Amino acid sequence: MNLEERIIKAEEYFKSGDIDNALEMFEDLYYNESDLDLFLEEYIGIYYARCLYAKCEYDKSLEILQKIIEESAKSRTSFACSNIEDMIYCEPSDYSELDSMLYYDSARIYINIYKDYKKAYHYIKCAYSIAPDDEEIQRAFQIIKRNLLK
Secondary structure, X not given: OOHHXXXXXXXXXXXXXXXXXXXXXXXHHHHHOOOOOXXXXXXXXXXXXXXXXXXXXXXXXXXXXXXXXXXXXXHHHHHHHHOOOOOOOOOOHHHHHHHHHHHHHXXXXXXXXXXXXXXXXXXXXXXXXXXOOOHHHHHHXXXXXXXXXX
């Protein structure tokens, strides 16, 4: 199976509820696949973290999400600096959805598992700034804000 077929298969496992097989495939892709560009690495990482979350491995899920956020920010900053003379840097639109997913998943773990509304608020604000029209993010943003004001 080529890389694309493996990713599709792992995603099918995840969406059908076969978390064990999805976790195994996403973990293998995340740690062992050397041909990943930044977009695919982030995409696979998010699904890997979601599999870990589904298996109640919250700390590891959050660790993966934080690592992806940090790596992604470093890589894009480096890219922006290397192209600053030409002023050609712009955020690829493909990353917007992934970024909102990263921040939303991080907020979800902090609110649902750790009940840390301050950290959840930080991440949901990031997700909301990227995808203000996403209804799920809007609801989470309101819930977190309400809990912070208590």
